Amino acid sequence: MQFAHPDREEFVAEIKIEADPAESGFAxxxxxxLDDxxxxxxxxxxxxxxxGLVSRNDKVVHVAHRGYRHVEKGLPVDADTIWRLASLTKPIVSVAAMMLYERGAFDLHDPVSRFIPAFGETRVxxxxxxxxxxxxxxxxxIRLWHLLTHTSGLTVGFWLAHPVEFMYAQSGYVWDxxxxxxxxxxxxxxxxxxxxxxxxxxxxxxxxxDVLGRVLEVVTGKTIDRVLADLVLDPxxxxxxxxxxxxxxxxxxxxLYSPNPEGGRAVRNDQLSVLPTSRPTFLSAGGGLFTTLxxxxxxTRMLLNGGELEGTRLIGSRTLAFMARNHLPGGADLAAVGRRVMFGQPTYDGLGFGLGFQTVVDQARTKLLISPSxxxxxxxxxxxxxxxxxERTIAIFFSSFAPVKTYPIYARFRQLVNQALVD
Incomplete structure (x- = not known):
């Protein structure tokens, strides 16, 4: 999957302001x-x-680029900058999975072992x-809905907070x-x-x-890069x-940058800045995509518009609404059933999880200025x-820094977007 354009000379990734903020309900x-x-x-x-980008009613009302994409070379962030999506890959894969579900490829109650037999032997x-x-x-x-809701019991090697996570790490499954x-x-x-x-x-x-991505490979007979291209990216x-x-x-x-232990300034993290320039052996369905703003x-416009963009429908509006419901056991929030607070989110109170997205169970309980929908x-x-x-809003913030839990960036970003709504 290449970053190519029919005419590279004329291609501009610029996102332009399409509506006056005041006319869209923003001050x-x-x-x-937000910029300050x-x-x-x-x-x-x-x-x-x-x-960062903010839009409402499918019209961009605010966009900004700041700082450097490459500090050492003095290259600024601009509209053409390519970002490491990391876990923002997951919603794309989740949408692809539910598109196949709509076609009758599987049932959400199906055990993963139907597609990957080795999971029939997994212990707890x-x-x-x-x-x-x-x-x-x-x-x-483990069932397919467990994969979509992160309730499978699977983990990663970089937490190193549980004996099982040390098993992952000792076998080479840390970040990749x-x-x-x-x-x-x-x-x-x-x-x-x-x-x-x-x-x-x-x-x-x-x-x-990632396991869900492998299920999609088995179902379609294609590798996950082709699955995503055919179902989501190309359309x-x-x-x-x-x-x-x-x-x-x-x-x-x-x-990728990380905080310097002495002073906290962002310094390049060479270990996590590996950049594949040809098809990698391991295609991470949970975090491997690169993209632009x-x-x-x-x-996100497709999500806002109920599964359709510019006349192309990917997924049914009812399916997308189903994905946006809280699917955690017993209707609980992440504070009750989540294993840990992470990634610059100060609390899990009042937050749920659907089929690929975080949801809001109780806005007041979150103590965050976020919308209940x-x-x-x-x-x-x-x-x-x-x-x-x-509210008909989209908000996107991209940087390239880990561990993001160092700062409350995500809560601050949404807080600063929502405080600007005044209609």
Whole structure:
């Protein structure tokens, strides 16, 4: 999947202001607070740079680019900058999965082992050390809806807060997969690790959507890059989104930055700045996509418009509304069933999770200035979006910084967007 254009000379990824903020219910001076707040992050070195967009009624009312995409080379963030989506890949894969569900390819109650037999042998961690864990049989198998809701019991290797996570890390599954292991091979390995909990009983950030991506490969007979291209990226005209970047476009990509232990300024994280310039062996359905602000805005516009964009319908409006409901066990919020607070989100109180998106269960309980009807998601690399079908707003913030839990960026961003609504 290449970052290519029919005519590169004339291609401009510019997102232009399409509506006056005041006519769209925003106060321009209040929107300026968003820029002022995050400009301070760039000025004192906490972030290398950022890009943000706010739209309402499918019209862009505010867009900004600040700082550097490449600090060391002095290259500024601009409209053409390519960002590492990280976990913002997950909503795209979730939409693709539900598009196949609409075609009768599977049932949400189907066990994952129907598509990946190795998961028929997966056990659940009870206690014990990494080298000799005691495990139980699952009360029920991991089902497809468990993957979509992150309630499968799967985890990742970078948390290192539980013996199972050390098992992932010791086998080379920290941020990615070991060399020469593809998505199918990774799923075979993950099926061999115990689950953190019984499927469907708790929520945990992990490789659930990567496994879902492998299910889509099995269902379609195609690799996940082709699945996403055929179902989502090509129909939406997302020509700047893919799992790798052509050599000619590498100067447009933001490396990943992390805080310097001495002073906290953002410094390049070479370990996590690996940039594939050809098709990688491991295609991470949970976090492997690169994109531009313009491209991801097209995806969010489709969500805002109930599954359709510019005359092209990807998914049914009822299906999308179903995805936007809270699907956590017993209708609980993430504070009750989530394993940990993460990624610059100060609380999980009042927040739920649907089929691929975070939802709002109780706005007052969140103690966050967010809309009760929004769907959203964010990543460990400082990328976040929210879509509110009632207020008819879209908000996107991209940077390239980890660990984002260092700063309350996601809560601040949504707070600053919503305080600017005055109609």
């Amino acid at each position: 321009a001076d209040r929107l300026a607070r 707040h995050f400009d301070a992050y760039v000025a004192d070195g906490r972030l290398p740079g950022w890009a 961690y009870r206690n014990g050390p990494v080298h000799a864990p005691n495990t139980d049989a699952p009360v029920e198998p 997969a070991p060399p020469d292991v593809d998505l199918a091979g990774a799923c075979e390995a993950w099926a061999g690790f115990p689950l953190l909990f019984q499927p469907g009983t708790a929520w945990n950030y992990g490789v659930s959507v 939406l005209g997302m020509t700047e989104t893919g799992f790798w970047v052509d050599e000619a476009d590498t100067h447009r990509v933001v490396p 313009s491209d991801y805005h097209r995806f 929004e769907i959203s998601w964010y990543s460990g690399y400082t990328t976040v979006f929210s879509v509110d079908p009632v």
